[in-house]
Amino acid sequence: MEWQSAYYQVPHDFSAYPFSYPQLSQLVKVTPFLSGETTRLMMTNHYGKAPLTFERVAIANQPTMAGATEVGAVTIQPGQTLATTPVDFQVEAGRPVYVLMVAERPQTYYDYTCTFEPSWVNAGVARQAGKVPRLNDRWRVRKSWL
Numbered sequence: 001m002e003w004q005s006a007y008y009q010v011p012h013d014f015s016a017y018p019f020s021y022p023q024l025s026q027l028v029k030v031t032p033f034l035s036g037e038t039t040r041l042m043m044t045n046h047y048g049k050a051p052l053t054f055e056r057v058a059i060a061n062q063p064t065m066a067g068a069t070e071v072g073a074v075t076i077q078p079g080q081t082l083a084t085t086p087v088d089f090q091v092e093a094g095r096p097v098y099v100l101m102v103a104e105r106p107q108t109y110y111d112y113t114c115t116f117e118p119s120w121v122n123a124g125v126a127r128q129a130g131k132v133p134r135l136n137d138r139w140r141v142r143k144s145w146l
Contacts, residue, residue, distance in 0.1 A: 006093075026123060026145050041071060045079065056073065057102075
């Protein structure tokens with residue numbers, strides 16, 4: 001059996017307006033279109049000029065990240081897409097999953113993605129490593145992730 005994409009969104013090139021943070025926690029809600037028992041994440045650093053490191057990547061069925069499955073630490077090289085190690089985490093088509101990414105070191109982010117429609121995908125960002133960001137469900141507010 002081959003891997004199938006359950007959700008994909010192309011990042012925008014923000015190399016002219018990069019975001020630099022001393023730490024970062026971001027929570028991304030994704031509603032997959034497929035079901036499966038094993039999950040892996042595809043993470044990009046297409047436009048980056050340096051490696052991006054997330055010391056913690058986890059996936060859960062709720063935005064509080066209670067009972068999260070740890071994916072592990074990842075480093076994404078500049079201009080690359082990284083497929084994480086597969087983890088035993090069941091997804092169901094139409095049921096949201098939540099991905100938490102935590103960066104404890106200063107970094108600059110060039111890949112940028114956003115939406116105004118929070119029912120299928122949503123995101124929240126905090127500028128510190130120890131916090132799980134809250135998701136805003138108002139459609140008039142942009143939700144973005146790096």
